[in-house]
Amino acid sequence: MELLYLSRSDVERVGMSMAEIIDAVEEAFLEKGRGRVEMPPKPGIHPRKDAFIHAMPAYIPSLEAAGIKWVSGYPENHKRGLPYITGLIILNDPETGVPMAVMDASWITAMRTGAATAVAAKYLARKSPKAVAIIGCGVQGRTNLEALKVVFPSIETVYVHDILPEAMERYADEMSERFGVEVIKCAEPEDAVRDADIVVTATPILKEPQPVIRAEWLKPGVFACPLDFDSYFKPEAFSAMDRLYTDDLEQQRYYVSVGYFKQVPEPHGDLGEVVAGSKPARQSDDERIMSINLGLAIEDMATAIRIYHRATEMGIGQRLEL
Numbered sequence: 001m002e003l004l005y006l007s008r009s010d011v012e013r014v015g016m017s018m019a020e021i022i023d024a025v026e027e028a029f030l031e032k033g034r035g036r037v038e039m040p041p042k043p044g045i046h047p048r049k050d051a052f053i054h055a056m057p058a059y060i061p062s063l064e065a066a067g068i069k070w071v072s073g074y075p076e077n078h079k080r081g082l083p084y085i086t087g088l089i090i091l092n093d094p095e096t097g098v099p100m101a102v103m104d105a106s107w108i109t110a111m112r113t114g115a116a117t118a119v120a121a122k123y124l125a126r127k128s129p130k131a132v133a134i135i136g137c138g139v140q141g142r143t144n145l146e147a148l149k150v151v152f153p154s155i156e157t158v159y160v161h162d163i164l165p166e167a168m169e170r171y172a173d174e175m176s177e178r179f180g181v182e183v184i185k186c187a188e189p190e191d192a193v194r195d196a197d198i199v200v201t202a203t204p205i206l207k208e209p210q211p212v213i214r215a216e217w218l219k220p221g222v223f224a225c226p227l228d229f230d231s232y233f234k235p236e237a238f239s240a241m242d243r244l245y246t247d248d249l250e251q252q253r254y255y256v257s258v259g260y261f262k263q264v265p266e267p268h269g270d271l272g273e274v275v276a277g278s279k280p281a282r283q284s285d286d287e288r289i290m291s292i293n294l295g296l297a298i299e300d301m302a303t304a305i306r307i308y309h310r311a312t313e314m315g316i317g318q319r320l321e322l
């Protein structure tokens with residue numbers, strides 16, 4: 001028995017585009033919305049304050065994708081010159097259960113998270129948005145803008161805020177050159193949010209947050225996507241939404257049970273239901289809508305299985321004996 005090992009550079013060398021990953025993630029949500037995936041809530045351990053290591057299993061029968069992601073998030077890693085998110089994905093043969101691939105999860109996590117935001121925005125944001133706010137100028141701030149630009153070429157202006165001015169400078173230089181957008185650096189979160197059609201917060205997840213985004217900062221018709229749970233939006237901002245969704249209700253309820261999302265109302269449904277058409281997408285240009293994207297294993301499996309097949313075809317990676 002052998003498995004295929006793919007390093008991060010191998011994963012990137014496979015060459016999956018953001019558009020392809022968006023298609024993969026949308027298909028995964030469609031299957032979820034139709035009740036055709038198996039994905040238990042992710043358990044985790046927390047060795048350090050505000051850090052996590054999560055186990056994320058999932059099975060998508062239509063893709064013959066079965067496996068698990070073992071992923072960590074350590075907000076203090078930047079002080080050691082290490083990324084916030086690291087991890088591995090293991091794919092198993094659904095027929096035999098034998099592990100068939102192990103691959104780096106960092107690049108996949110970054111890309112599929114941006115893709116999930118884009119899928120949510122495709123159904124829940126206004127058509128042809130012009131302005132996006134990105135709070136947090138790290139990896140997710142970059143991949144989320146990349147994915148949103150794939151779905152909405154209409155985006156012209158990006159308001160950014162980060163607690164590190166140098167991070168904003170780097171982000172502004174890189175994103176304006178890469179995507180041909182005007183990037184406006186904002187000293188305060190309010191300045192970034194007020195005129196935005198889409199708001200994405202991509203900061204560390206905190207168990208005891210001190211959120212700052214108020215309901216009155218969010219204009220009619222806005223679509224908001226917090227990737228950092230309730231770390232940046234105040235409870236009143238969640239409650240002010242005309243339509244509140246999450247990517248997975250069971251996972252959302254689990255996080256509520258362990259102390260997150262205090263004073264946040266129960267979402268109206270999940271993103272899979274929206275993609276499958278059993279829950280309504282945007283109904284008017286004035287609705288304020290939010291999708292709480294927690295990050296799901298089906299996104300990883302839908303992406304990883306495509307990378308595995310393409311790597312096999314291209315002869316990328318190392319074969320290792322079990």
